[in-house]
Amino acid sequence: MTQADFVVVANRLPVDRTPDGEGWRRSPGGLVTALEPVMRSAEGAWVGWAGQADVTVEPFDFDGTHLVPVTLSASDVQLYYEGFSNDTIWPLYHDVIAEPTYKRAWWDAYVKVNQRFAQAAADVTADSGIVWVQDYQLQLVPKMLREMRPDLTIGYFHHIPFPAYGLYAQLPWRKQVLEGLLGADVIGFQRVADAGNFARAVRRQLRYETKASGILVPDAEGGTRVALAKAFPISIDAESYIELAQKPEIQQRAKEIREGLGNPRKILLGVDRLDYTKGIRHRLKAWGELLEDGRASVEDATLVQVASPSRERVEAYVQLRDEIEMTVGRINGDYDTTTHTAIRYLHQSYPREEMVALFLAADVMLVTALRDGMNLVAKEYVASRIDNRGVLVLSEFAGAADEMGSALLINPHDIDGLKDQIMRAIDMPAAEQGRRMRALRKRVRDHDVEDWSQDFLEALSVFHEKSSRAAAEQITRDDDGSTPEREPIDETDAG
Template structure:
């Protein structure tokens, strides 16, 4: 049997069997978010395989190739489908992981079958993986597979991605066999989730139930017997879509004409509102229908002018809860049509069937509004597909805040679908939105989706997985975009600022010392330029702009020196401390980088502080600053060679602390017992406010972690001399003030 360098393991193969009239079997690409996301990834791999169930109970077909993918079917009996798939996966895990919207059911025999089937998938994957290969396991049906593969093939690099939400501790703790599920997942080197809060839930469950320590997103899994301890990383990797394929369809003249035909077939209403979902109780279809029915009853919507098109793809029709949901939805649609439909046209056009991608893209292009009202959803790719289908920059997305897509698509109309009044208001707002407002919102949404496609998602996950478990590799050289003394011209910087200012949603972030405030011998005397602070305050009050100050100073000190309003986010201690957030930033995203200190961390910090104070005593003028999560040796005021000697003594001491993050800076060495960096802080802030692009100003080596993360649309401005990963350079805080004032003027349209 051939082996492969990348093996994807999922419950289903990415194809369905279609029997032709002559009895032959033809394999066609199947619908679904995972398949849509992964098929383009698999086609770009030189030696890849996909292990999964072929979709029919009984003996599995022989391995075969379809759509350029090498596929290895796993067999499931009818009883295994009932107990493993319909039972434990979708009767127990699915409702529990979706906030118990429906009551989960547990049977011990379901668990036994779930474990046996997971073992079969693990064995199949282990058999087709090349030595040292990467295995990527997907979703809640296969949570035991990572550890089972590791037991058989410890040479493999293993990743796991959870496509659905991961529940908070209070819900997950209700799951029988909960510890076995956690240990199964911890067989992976990297565990990925859709949202930051899902990763945090997982980390909390691991700490509370297994007692494993974790620092930031890294979990220390103790070795058993002679096995060494392992580090497992758990963090968010928001999934996306194949934007190139969707965009190509959206520009196809036949699809555009089909969109016009659809509107004609619907009676040429003024507004077409669309919902596209699997028929699942987590999707909020009942809430959506209730809101639409009430709007019709209130007279707020005229059924002659507007129509709701609801596509409900069949799903798990052998499960009682899903059969009941279908009955309820169809009864509701029938009642609303009976009460409100004009002659010759329904008030709701309901279709309980699947559509191919061309037809769906045409429907998205025909839609004036798309409603994504999930009560709980890992991501929801419908929202992203709609955005990618609108190159005309028209249309409105109404998006549930309980869908993972809400973390990124902040320019949508975000709504709590449990609040029917709020949902009705959101629908009316969407129907009345002017074209220019639609365009502004859609530009922001499209940038988020088009700049973060499925290829980027896969490369991000696989890239981090590839880097795991290789401590002997030399550290990568620092990224340098501007060498000492080099810088683009002032005109080039102004052009970049002009382009940046036109971006719909932006994050403007800055260091404090050496950027807003000149470096002075007495750090307690540092004071920011009042004009710079004023420009930042005014930017923070501007539509579509978030502002943050990210400093090595303690949060309390930073707050006292700047006097910023709550609209400006303050981040202290190189990202370990985060202040209050404005209303338009997602607090859940920031929780992953908030300060977390336990008793061991506190004792370690006290020990480090005592040693640094001894160093400072031996080198007059050196000082020790204690922050909530770190201790800092400042050597700026040390006399003579004391500055160099104190720094060398601190770095020598650092070599005895392998678990402490040590950051040398300008006449400063910081010892952090909680892992944090300005780069991680900036990336997290950008996610929290769903910024289309960000600007960062910094002067220190600690700022390079932010500059290294610059994307194509982001701006990094280094203040002062030295090699840097920033894209532009200015000489002084005075020039920083000029940059901020220029950006403010451009944002106001003052040119």
């Protein structure tokens, strides 16, 4: 069996089946994009599901990475993934925007599948290797893996928010999840506030001592070890977007998009998974009211909304799609002309080249998330704007807001405030656009995905090279607080 010194464990493999079903191609997802440079340099292994239920795939090599598929049955997908991961954890961790469902059968499946992922990782990792577990579908894997392979150094990165204690406490299996995460040596979060919420939950539920970024965790020998819980805000491969934006064919495609929309003075753009956390309904409401108020007109401005399909078998998402499409139809019916449209709605996924063309065509980028771990689309838009023009309207509830203070920050629940900021973006002078965009682009280029992965892996390597106690003492002692500029006030903590 092939074994690797560095192993990533994620819900999905970084590849999808080709349309003919005969081969594989790299997946377009944000996590794959973020980890692609790391995997190329490490020549490691990646453990994950191949994306098809009840299909067993033997391990294989792809583009310099050894891929280890984990088999999931149709029942596993329904209970572990669609159920516990996306109908329990996802809404709970996103501030209960939708009501979470708590079912014991879902939890049982989640435990069973996490055990399967942990075993696959234990089998493929070389002696004293490093394992990096990714995201909320696999929160139990770190502890399971530590019990199987105490020789390993284990990292975990949480790509979505971690909720305030008053919300997290609802989870019937709250202690088990915390213990699962604390199996890792380093637990990474998007925001300082998320790391703080996690530490607070550990203190309240497990009564473990926390100091700075370190958490004292009982070990198997009756002593304690230290786990590091800290913010490592994720980013993008900015240079790849810059390279695409410089291509003449993509710039020409951007012109074609504008022409196809009737060459309005301004194009507004939203790019999201079709998810209730993204604030799409709030965005549409604000735009519809601006048209109704006469502050905007379809001859002058058009909103392009890309809503890529997401979790189409989960009932909350089915209802959301129906509601959004009814709203789009009503607004277009009220305000469209024979030559101009209020909203161009696209329920499709697009390749990166087409997205960069859309970014270049759009004068205003609307990111109105109600809660978001980071929101990489905001960073992709900024990286693509090689002309230093365009305006980013960004929700203060997205993790990106901690880093991107030169955007127009908004509270998406404040519809009047959102409307005012949209109009401010539409009317912003070129000089102000340039000042803001240059500052945003500098931040994104100076802190790209390679910096994110290096920061996390450097923290993990300290644990790899030394005892955990000495490592954590060094990290907390040397921690210079190089986290995002501001920490949101956590007003929802229950104590």
